[in-house]
Amino acid sequence: xxxxxxxxxxxIGLGVYLTRLVPLLLALRxxxxxxxxxxxxxxxxxxxGFVGPSVIAxxxxxxxxxxxxxxxxxxxxxxxxxxxxxxxVAVGFKNLGxxxxxxxxxxxxxxxxx
Amino acid sequence: xxARQAGLSVFDAVFMAAVVYSGASQFALVGLISSGAPAxxxxxxxxxxxxxxxxxxxxxxxxxxxxxxxxxxxVAFGLTxxxxxxxxGRLRQRPATFSWMVGLEAGAYVPWLSGIAAGAIAxxxxxxQVPLIAPALxxxxxxxxxxxxxxxxxxxxxxxxxxxRLASIGAVAVAGAVAGVLYFAGLENWGVLAAxxxxxxxxICLKKWRANEQ
Numbered sequence: 464x465x466x467x468x469x470x471x472x473x474x475i476g477l478g479v480y481l482t483r484l485v486p487l488l489l490a491l492r493x494x495x496x497x498x499x500x501x502x503x504x505x506x507x508x509x510x511x512g513f514v515g516p517s518v519i520a521x522x523x524x525x526x527x528x529x530x531x532x533x534x535x536x537x538x539x540x541x542x543x544x545x546x547x548x549x550x551x552v553a554v555g556f557k558n559l560g561x562x563x564x565x566x567x568x569x570x571x572x573x574x575x576x577x
Numbered sequence: 578x579x580a581r582q583a584g585l586s587v588f589d590a591v592f593m594a595a596v597v598y599s600g601a602s603q604f605a606l607v608g609l610i611s612s613g614a615p616a617x618x619x620x621x622x623x624x625x626x627x628x629x630x631x632x633x634x635x636x637x638x639x640x641x642x643x644x645x646x647x648x649x650x651x652v653a654f655g656l657t658x659x660x661x662x663x664x665x666g667r668l669r670q671r672p673a674t675f676s677w678m679v680g681l682e683a684g685a686y687v688p689w690l691s692g693i694a695a696g697a698i699a700x701x702x703x704x705x706q707v708p709l710i711a712p713a714l715x716x717x718x719x720x721x722x723x724x725x726x727x728x729x730x731x732x733x734x735x736x737x738x739x740x741x742r743l744a745s746i747g748a749v750a751v752a753g754a755v756a757g758v759l760y761f762a763g764l765e766n767w768g769v770l771a772a773x774x775x776x777x778x779x780x781i782c783l784k785k786w787r788a789n790e791q
Contacts, residue, residue: 465616469589471620472589472596475620479597479598485634487638487641488653490635516745516748516749517749517752517776518752519729520749522769525756525760526722528757545716546719549720550723553723553724559725562724566717566723570715574712
C-alpha cells in the first residue's frame with residue numbers, strides 16, 4: 464500500500480481514534496468516574512511521556528540533514544542559521560504558525576547569503 | 578503548506594487532516610512521506626506519536642459519565658491535546674454534557690481543517706507569485722517539528738525541580754543522535770522508530786539517576 468493513499472490515511476486515522484476511544488470506554492466501564500482524579504497518570508511521566516519528544520526530535524534531525532549527494536556543509540550552515548531564530552521563537556511564543564513563518568523567512572535569508 | 582511541499586495534493590492534505598486529526602501524527606506522516614519511508618514505518622511512527630492520547634479518556638472519564646451510548650464514540654474522536662487541556666480546566670468545576678463537549682470539539686476541528694486547506698492553497702499561490710520562495714518553503718516541515726518539540730518538552734521550573742526536564746532533554750538528544758547516525762548509515766527509514774525506543778530508555782535512565790541523586 465502506498466504511504467500517501469486515502470486508505471492508508473483512513474487506517475492511521477482509525478488507529479489514532481482507537482487510542483482515544485478504547486481507554487475512555489475502559490475507564491467508564493470500570494467505574495473510574497468514582498475516583499474523581501484530575502491528575503495525569505504517573506505513567507505519563509514514564510516511557511510514554513518521552514516517546515512523543517523523541518520521535519519528533521528524530522523527525523527533525525532527518526528533515527534537516529542534507530540528502531545524499533548534496534553538499535554537506537553549506538546545507539548544514541543554512542539550516543543551523545535558520546534554526547537559531549526558529550528555536551528562539553518556538554520556545555518564547557509556543558506558537559505553531561509564527562514559528563513556521565519565522566523558520567521559512569530565516570531559511571530564505573540564510574539561503575540568500577550562504 | 579508542508580504537506581504540499583511533501584508532494585501531497587490539497588485534497589490529500591485536507592483528507593489526511595480530517596481522518597487522522599492529530600497534529601503530531603500528521604506532521605510525522607508528511608515528513609516520512611516526503612522522505613519516501615515505507616508505509617509500515619510511517620504508520621507505526623504516527624501511531625507511536627498518538628499513544629499520549631491513551632491518558633486523555635481516563636483522566637476526563639469522571640466528568641463524562643453523563644455522556645452515554647454512541648455519544649461516547651463521538652466525543653472520543655475529538656479528544657485532542659487542545660480539547661483535553663480546555664476540558665480538564667472546565668470539567669473540574671462541573672460534569673460535561675454531550676452538547677458542550679461536541680461544541681468544544683467542533684470549535685477545534687473546523688478551524689483546524691480550514692487552516693490546513695488555507696495553508697495548502699495559499700502555499701501554492703505564494704509559490705506561483707514568488708517562485709524564489711519555493712526553496713525556503715522546504716524549511717516549513719523542520720520548523721513545524723521545532724514548534725512541536727517546544728510544546729512537548731516540559732521546560733517549566735517545576736519540571737526542572739523534578740528532574741523531568743533533564744530527562745526529557747536527554748531523551749531528545751539521544752533520539753536525535755540515533756536518528757542522525759542511522760541516517761548517515763543509510764538506514765534513515767528506521768531511524769525514527771529506533772529513536773522512539775532509544776530516547777525513552779535514555780529518559781527513564783536519566784530520571785532514575787536524578788531521583789537517586791536527590
